[in-house]
Amino acid sequence: MTTVSEPALRQATDGSGRPWPATAGGARPTPSHASTAPAQAEREDVYVEPGLTPLAAREANRRALTALLDVVGVAYFAVRGTSDHGTVIGVAEHDRERVLGALFRGLGQYPGHLSVIDPDALRAAKPVSSRDPRAWREVNSARIVQVSWYRTDPGRHLLLGHEYGCAIEFWQPQGTYLVAPRANRATWAVLANSANVLGAARLFSRFVSDWTDQHLAPALATRPEFLVNCADDIAFPVDAVYTWVDGNDPAWKQRKAQAKGEVYHAESASDARFISRDELRYSVRSLHLFAPWIRNIYIVTDDQVPEWLREDLPGLRIASHREIFRNPADLPTFNSHSIESQLHHIEGLAEHFLYFNDDMFMGRPVAPHAFFTPSGTARYFPSRNRIPQGPVAESDTPVDAACKNNRALLRERFGRVITQPMEHIPYALRRTAMEEAERDFPEAWARTSASRFRAMTDLSPTSSFALYYAALTGRAQPGSMPFTYLQLAVPDLADRLQRLLDGRDQDSFCLNDAFSTPEDIEAQQELLDGFLTSYFPTPSPYER
Structure with a gap:
């Protein structure tokens, strides 16, 4: 049976290759960011990662997933998704069977979480442990599948969950194009037979700039259609x-x-x-x-x-x-x-x-x-709060006195009153x-x-x-x-x-x-x- 090698997922382990169960040896890690990992994280596999950051978790998930696809020879390209926390890769629909086979084998060796994403659904589906048969029920017809391995720091303070995962989009053939299953930040279609090019990491997340550590945010293989400067990009330092x-x-x-x-x-x-x-x-x-x-x-x-x-x-x-x-x-x-x-x-x-x-x-x-x-x-x-009325008085705090001085000068210069x-x-x-x-x-x-x-x-x-x-x-x-x-x-x-x-x-x-x-x-x-x-x-x- 073909499996992904341990080095491909070493960032997701405690060094021994064994996941750290969140219920053993200390308190449950505190979820990071607003959309936290689900409650079953207390029972499921959580991997210890020294030097943990949200960006490192995001990149480790992407590397792990693309390593699985590399093993079975599936071509993929990075997509400019609308979420800044995770990453998105596109694959051709005709590779679905090989993609799902690689996921099943890889997640069997290193359990993680899956969710099937329906772009038309009112609510996002909750991630399910890959150990649970329910996680695999709808993947054969899914337009998008998101995969993650939950991570915590050695002190069990942070828990970085599914939002830092990597989504696989199945792009549909339409003439000479592949068409996206949902909207992204750049395009609905790419040329089917076009070669990949490298795209700067900042194209794929607003949390990344051209000055971000390239080890945490490397350039990604993508399609030329994504190499555009969008109106909402911030490219200045x-x-x-x-x-x-x-x-x-x-x-x-x-x-x-x-x-x-x-x-x-x-x-x-x-x-x-x-x-x-x-x-x-x-x-x-x-x-x-x-x-x-x-x-x-x-x-x-x-x-x-x-x-x-x-x-x-x-x-x-x-x-x-x-x-x-x-x-x-x-x-x-x-x-x-x-x-x-x-x-x-x-x-x-x-x-x-x-x-x-x-x-x-x-x-x-x-x-x-x-x-x-x-x-x-x-x-x-x-x-x-409001700046107190009147001129500077001896009873004013330093903050209020300075605000009054600001107000007087700006009013004289611009005829406007700051409050x-x-x-x-x-x-x-x-x-x-x-x-x-x-x-x-x-x-x-x-x-x-x-x-x-x-x-x-x-x-x-x-x-x-x-x-x-x-x-x-x-x-x-x-x-x-x-x-x-x-x-x-x-x-x-x-x-x-x-x-x-x-x-x-x-x-x-x-x-x-x-x-x-x-x-x-x-x-x-x-x-x-x-x-x-x-x-x-x-x-x-x-x-x-």
């Missing part, structure tokens, strides 16, 4: 920028103590604002897991480097304050508004970039379309818009840059001003996404973190801390350590 500080660094503490500046509000000087809880490590992990389309990551620091960080790999770079500040006299600074006013000076930064505080995280796979339109327009996310601050969602920014804003408001920009601590005269450059400036000049528009903002200084922190972990249904979330006392921090840290390692179990390549 998107970078990520973080600002980070280690408030426990003695040298940094000394610089802070020697700095001159008036601290006008208790929140401005709160030690909680400068504590490093290792959030940055896990936020970078969130990009590795859920936003592999990011081109470069820049971490802006005051000559500090996280001890866990590798600096010898492409794709991530430390950018010093000394590099980006145009006026060296403004340094050192301990004011996030000041630092944010200079981010667009990072050498090599893309026109389109996301700005993260280190307490912001991607919560599940998110496409760049959540932050930018295909034409390059940025999306911003207005808060349900809402922004949610704590990664800020989608245009580099040229920030450059123009700095030129249009040089005095206010320079004043913010020179404020060593948050001051009554600050703008909030990235979290509000630059976003509204881009909107008022035609380069940004409001958007929305599922997100959570969680203030750590709450009495029910453990329950809230557990709900976030169990749900995994937010595109992004922020774990903010501005008011914690030293007494709070130790207890919080234990909760955070458990939550972050469970939510983001897979290290990024940039960790030592």
Whole structure:
């Protein structure tokens, strides 16, 4: 009997070739993403995969399935499907018997899951274990069959199920063409006798860009009809920028103590604002897991480097304050508004970039379309709160004071009044818009840059001003996404973190801390350590 070799599925095993049953040795893995694996995963085979990411699971499923087809000599081509999570391959209808035979033999050796997809059905069929005879009942006449092998990380925190599988479409002959059984992103038909060509990985998922690791997202053999730039494609690069500080660094503490500046509000000087809880490590992990389309990551620091960080790999770079500040006299600074006013000076930064505080995280796979339109327009996310009326007052928080200053300048320049601050969602920014804003408001920009601590005269450059400036000049528009903002200084922190972990249904979330006392921090840290390692179990390549 012909079977697929063990190496073809080695990514789906624990190294021994044996699947890991989810009910043995620990808690059931938490499902990843909104459409979770079915409940029978508790009883069925789940394969342990070190270094697990959604993209790795997707690619491993595709490789396993195409390996089965290679063994029996069935020709196939990648299809530009409408789902970003899994992959789709097309085969000719006349190869159905060989395809189903290969599936039966392969899934007999390495059990997985099947579902028959009816494009006309109101509800998608649930996947069924390949061990169950019911899984095979309708495959002989199916237009589409999806195959997957469920995967978990060694700690059993993630469960990546059927949505990351590979679908086989049976394309019907019609004259000189093969016709698709359902709509895709490019075409209903391909020439039957055309040769395959290589297509860039980004053509087959919006979670992939030209800068994604080619081992996780290789070019695929496809048909020439799929090599088109569609109107909804995002082909421009998107970078990520973080600002980070280690408030426990003695040298940094000394610089802070020697700095001159008036601290006008208790929140401005709160030690909680400068504590490093290792959030940055896990936020970078969130990009590795859920936003592999990011081109470069820049971490802006005051000559500090996280001890866990590798600096010898492409794709991530430390950018010093000394590099980006145009006026060296403004340094050192301990004011996030000041630092944010200079981010667009990072050498090599893309026109389109996301700005993260280190307490912001991607919560599940998110496409760049959540932050930018295909034409390059940025999306911003207005808060349900409102900016207080009236001029800046001594009782204002630093956030409210900066919002009032933003409002006054933009009203004078554009005759429009901004009323809402922004949610704590990664800020989608245009580099040229920030450059123009700095030129249009040089005095206010320079004043913010020179404020060593948050001051009554600050703008909030990235979290509000630059976003509204881009909107008022035609380069940004409001958007929305599922997100959570969680203030750590709450009495029910453990329950809230557990709900976030169990749900995994937010595109992004922020774990903010501005008011914690030293007494709070130790207890919080234990909760955070458990939550972050469970939510983001897979290290990024940039960790030592």
